[in-house]
Structures are given as C-alpha cells and as structure tokens.
Amino acid sequence: MKSVLPATFQFQESMQSVDSMRERQFVAQAENKKLEGACKDFEAILLNKLLTSMRETVPEGGLFEKSFGEKIYQSMLDEEMTRQMAHGKGIGLGELLYRHLSAGSNPAGGDMKK
Numbered sequence: 516m517k518s519v520l521p522a523t524f525q526f527q528e529s530m531q532s533v534d535s536m537r538e539r540q541f542v543a544q545a546e547n548k549k550l551e552g553a554c555k556d557f558e559a560i561l562l563n564k565l566l567t568s569m570r571e572t573v574p575e576g577g578l579f580e581k582s583f584g585e586k587i588y589q590s591m592l593d594e595e596m597t598r599q600m601a602h603g604k605g606i607g608l609g610e611l612l613y614r615h616l617s618a619g620s621n622p623a624g625g626d627m628k629k
Contacts, residue, residue, distance in 0.1 A: 558609035559601035
C-alpha cells in the first residue's frame with residue numbers, strides 16, 4: 516500500500532510556492548505604483564518650477580499691485596494645476612523616468628497606465 520503522505524507534502528510545498536509567488540507579485544505591483552507616483556510627483560515639481568519661472572518673466576502691470584494673499588493664491592493655484600497636469604497625461608517626463616527606473620526590475624520596462 517502506498518502512502519499519501521509524500522504527495523500531501525508535495526502539494527503543500529507547491530501551494531506555498533504559489534502563495535509566495537503571488538506575494539512577490541503583489542509587493543512588486545505595490546512598489547511599481549509607488550515608483551509611478553514618485554515619478555509623476557517629480558514631473559509636477561519640475562512643471563511647477565517651469566511655470567513659476569515663466570510667470571516671473573512677465574512684468575507686473577495694471578492699476579493695482581498684487582497683494583501678498585493674491586501671490587500666495589497664485590502659487591497654490593500653480594502648484595495644483597501642475598500636479599493635475601503631471602498626474603494626467605503630463606509632458607512625458609514622468610513616464611520616461613518611470614520606464615528608465617523600472618527597467619532594472621522589469622526588463623521589458625514598465626507601462627504607466629493612463
């Protein structure tokens with residue numbers, strides 16, 4: 516009579532390997548999402564600096580000078596606008612950076628979801 520014990524152990528080992536593989540995939544997906552977010556945030560920072568520099572080149576004019584509150588509001592508006600731009604389609608810098616950085620962990624390169 517054959518013992519079923521070795522088959523049971525093999526089944527348990529195969530299930531453990533499947534579980535560990537799923538766990539690794541879950542961790543890799545979470546890390547890729549974090550990397551994608553960081554790349555988009557970096558693009559947003561660069562876009563904000565670009566927009567701020569462009570605004571500084573425009574001479575202020577008009578009947579009234581900008582108040583301190585208006586300048587703060589303008590900077591907050593620019594920050595949110597550039598964040599929305601980068602987390603949307605962006606200018607492609609975040610996607611390029613993501614592909615470059617994720618190429619080490621994924622040879623085919625990553626694809627940012629639109």
